Amino acid sequence: MEAVFNCGAYRLDLARPQVMGVLNLTHDSFSDGGELLAAAGIDADALLRRAESMVSAGASLLDLGAESTRPGARPVSEEEEVDRIGAALTLLRPRIDVALSVDSSSPAVFATAARERADMLNDVRALQTQGALAAARDTGLPVCLMHMQGQPGTMQDDPRYDDVITEVRSFLAERVATCVAGGLSRERLLIDPGFGFGKRLEHNLSLLAGLRQLSELGLPVLVGMSRKRMLGEVTGRPAKERVAAGVAAAVLAAERGAWIVRTHDVAATVDALALLESMRSLEGHAG
Numbered sequence: 001m002e003a004v005f006n007c008g009a010y011r012l013d014l015a016r017p018q019v020m021g022v023l024n025l026t027h028d029s030f031s032d033g034g035e036l037l038a039a040a041g042i043d044a045d046a047l048l049r050r051a052e053s054m055v056s057a058g059a060s061l062l063d064l065g066a067e068s069t070r071p072g073a074r075p076v077s078e079e080e081e082v083d084r085i086g087a088a089l090t091l092l093r094p095r096i097d098v099a100l101s102v103d104s105s106s107p108a109v110f111a112t113a114a115r116e117r118a119d120m121l122n123d124v125r126a127l128q129t130q131g132a133l134a135a136a137r138d139t140g141l142p143v144c145l146m147h148m149q150g151q152p153g154t155m156q157d158d159p160r161y162d163d164v165i166t167e168v169r170s171f172l173a174e175r176v177a178t179c180v181a182g183g184l185s186r187e188r189l190l191i192d193p194g195f196g197f198g199k200r201l202e203h204n205l206s207l208l209a210g211l212r213q214l215s216e217l218g219l220p221v222l223v224g225m226s227r228k229r230m231l232g233e234v235t236g237r238p239a240k241e242r243v244a245a246g247v248a249a250a251v252l253a254a255e256r257g258a259w260i261v262r263t264h265d266v267a268a269t270v271d272a273l274a275l276l277e278s279m280r281s282l283e284g285h286a287g
């Protein structure tokens, strides 16, 4: 029987890794800040072109984010976030035929996302913001719950763990239980260890190596390592030169059971995962 994940208007094949393209509607993202914004808001031409090229490169989801979580980033007001996400969905929804995800922690943004026919919510705060769990539940959409230690502005100051895998897994298990108790069914949930969110290199590498232990929670796993500092620490390269390391990270994660890989570099990631999948099909291996 084919296993599918119901993602808004889309049904995604759980037996094959999926690629999620990142569309940043922020001025100060470290990886591609400001490229999709104009003085008056979103740059519609640039955004549509980027989205279309990610879809033709094989992305099955696109993730729209308007809040920068980078330490030191200018805070974006909820109103600004609602406006940018609303405008982006109004532009993309009729023109882009893949699942559209919204990267936010805000109840008002969740409501806008559902109204503008987004397919998924992606919350780096795992629905811990006041009112977020109920607002997400009411959208009927699936939600990715991510682990973060601390808060974006200060999370990299001094991250500490006794056992990072056990702590991240327990946090996610607790959030899943709370969400299910709050009316979000398990079928709507995904989990993410949150690479780079309150983690040193050694923590990120332990999580990557031990990713299988997160799949044991029985929920689809999403990972995002694309262009992140952990790749810079390993290669010595600046953000835009981390594509090869990011692709390697995507393959290592998918081999360890990750289902969705969130990336800025869709074409290269899709090709690399195609190799993994062709090898697996020869082995008669699934998952």
Ligand code: 7PJ
Binding pocket: 022, 031, 069, 103, 122, 123, 124, 144, 146, 192, 194, 195, 222, 223, 224, 225, 226, 227, 228, 262
């Ligand atoms: C992640 C995210 C991630 C999920 C960002 C960046 C920073 N959402 N949003 N997982 N990272 N679920 O793209 O480098 O790792 S923003």
